[in-house]
Amino acid sequence: MxxxxxxxxxxxxxxxxxxxxxxxxxxxxxxxxxxxxxxxxxxxxxxxxxxxxxxxxxxxxxxxxxxxxxxxxxxxxxxxxxxxxxxxxxxxxxxxxxxxxxxxxxxxxxxxxxxxxxxxxxxxxxxxxxxxxxxxxxxxxxxxxxxxxxxxxxxxxxxxxxxxxxxxxxxxxxxxxxxxxxxxxxxxxxxxxxxxxxxxxxxxxxPQAVMRAAAKPSCTAHVYTPWTHDRKVGVSGALICNQKGSIKLSVYLEQYRGLWIWKMMSVGTANFSGVSTTNATPEWKCSKGAGSQLYRGRMQTRQLVNGNGKWWATGSVYGPQKRLVCG
Incomplete structure (x- = not known):
């Protein structure tokens, strides 16, 4: 270089x-x-x-x-x-x-x-x-x-x-x-x-159609609105299933840089057994007075496995965007 x-x-x-x-x-x-x-x-x-x-x-x-x-x-x-x-x-x-x-x-x-x-x-x-x-x-x-x-x-x-x-x-x-x-x-x-x-x-x-597994159990993914507290920006994503099993989940907090570019600021993961619901909450320690920035959450990995089968979905799930000022 x-x-x-x-x-x-x-x-x-x-x-x-x-x-x-x-x-x-x-x-x-x-x-x-x-x-x-x-x-x-x-x-x-x-x-x-x-x-x-x-x-x-x-x-x-x-x-x-x-x-x-x-x-x-x-x-x-x-x-x-x-x-x-x-x-x-x-x-x-x-x-x-x-x-x-x-x-x-x-x-x-x-x-x-x-x-x-x-x-x-x-x-x-x-x-x-x-x-x-x-x-x-x-x-x-x-x-x-x-x-x-x-x-x-x-x-x-x-x-x-x-x-x-x-x-x-x-x-x-x-x-x-x-x-x-x-x-x-x-x-x-x-x-x-x-x-x-x-x-x-x-x-x-x-365009491509999203293919999802039809096997039971079934789950729904939720990515929530970003928030700020105590000089941290965070977001939460949750997977809610109708059966218990082993859940894997990954959620990203992203900051908009402008013109197509979203920067991954933090990654949260969850990997638990014997549960039907779990969440991951990535947080980013921001600089006070940095000004207003647009944030969103994004969920990537999401799956549940148990004796009845495996639920999973591909592609990212995006949550609501919110402009925040670091407090």
């Missing part, structure tokens, strides 16, 4: 703007897709606003996430799994952000201690840096040999975000909350660079 700029997000705005301007000027001429057509850039929030765009955090998805499939979806899933060594889990989900495009969400290593979420977007416009980074995180911007722009953000508390934006506008964001050290960040960067080198380009997806 060839770093061209490095700074704290808490640094002055002028520092961020200059760093991005220098980085953008380093783009090779071949990065432009055609005469008079500028390839998408990763820019400061100030420049993004000057271009007439809204606050990225106000661009919300329309409708519920939907499972998708297709040859290129499966191919990209295999590429992510091979690069990372993590097993792909559940369905690939799409979210529609209206005029700002549609995102695809790939989940890797769900039942491990190192889950990774990958968001893929075919963007035609510039991307604000704040959507790809965390406050008070070590951030670096660089250029890959392919002409792809690479942004890394490392927080000792929230883990790593590694983003690549190709000259053609394919944005791929790796969210790894367990990668909290420079060595762990380097591993995620290697995954991102490996995928970028073999990037298939735009991913075509088509």
């Amino acid at each position: 060839h770093v061209t700029s490095c700074h704290k997000l808490a640094a002055a705005t002028a520092t961020v703007t200059v760093g991005i301007a220098l980085f953008a000027s380093a783009a090779p001429a071949s990065a432009n897709s055609g005469e008079g057509t500028k390839s998408p850039q990763i820019i400061s929030d100030q420049q993004y606003a000057r271009e007439g765009n809204p606050d990225p955090r106000t661009v919300a998805p329309t409708g519920a996430p939907a499972p998708v499939t297709g040859e290129s979806v499966r191919g990209f899933t295999d590429l992510l799994a091979k690069a990372s060594g993590l097993e792909a889990a559940g369905n690939v989900l799409s979210e529609n952000y209206g005029d700002f495009g549609t995102s695809l969400r790939f989940d890797l290593g769900v039942e491990t201690e190192t889950p990774v979420a990958v968001t893929r977007v075919d963007t035609k416009g510039d991307v604000p840096q704040s959507a790809l980074t965390l406050e008070d995180a070590e951030t670096a911007v660089s250029m890959l040999p392919t002409g792809t722009r690479l942004v890394t953000s490392l927080s000792p508390e929230a883990g790593a975000m590694v983003s690549t934006l190709s000259p053609a506008g394919q944005l791929t964001v790796w969210d790894s909350p367990a990668a909290r050290t420079p060595a762990a960040l380097k591993t995620v960067v290697e995954w991102a660079e490996s995928v970028d080198a073999k990037d298939p380009g735009r991913i075509d997806a088509r």
Whole structure:
């Protein structure tokens, strides 16, 4: 990785703007897709606003996430799994952000201690840096040999975000909350660079029906509204079943970074036997005065097994969104 700029997000705005301007000027001429057509850039929030765009955090998805499939979806899933060594889990989900495009969400290593979420977007416009980074995180911007722009953000508390934006506008964001050290960040960067080198380009997806097991017992999943208390933001998810058995459950607290990007801030898991109901409640210790942020809960793993059979469901379940200020 060839770093061209490095700074704290808490640094002055002028520092961020200059760093991005220098980085953008380093783009090779071949990065432009055609005469008079500028390839998408990763820019400061100030420049993004000057271009007439809204606050990225106000661009919300329309409708519920939907499972998708297709040859290129499966191919990209295999590429992510091979690069990372993590097993792909559940369905690939799409979210529609209206005029700002549609995102695809790939989940890797769900039942491990190192889950990774990958968001893929075919963007035609510039991307604000704040959507790809965390406050008070070590951030670096660089250029890959392919002409792809690479942004890394490392927080000792929230883990790593590694983003690549190709000259053609394919944005791929790796969210790894367990990668909290420079060595762990380097591993995620290697995954991102490996995928970028073999990037298939735009991913075509088509709707997929969610298949659920018909065996008894049966369960219902609930993800509740996020809350804040004593300088913590949390969310709860519960699985309620009609029979007792062994339950596995995983719930994520996510923070909206803007323009398709939701960052996993905390993971809660439950694994109990002889119960019909259980819940998981991930919490995030936030910084007082950090300002208003949009949060939501997401449930991934959910199953119950007993002598009568196994209940399980695939794909993520999302709860209500709520904007919170750390108290």
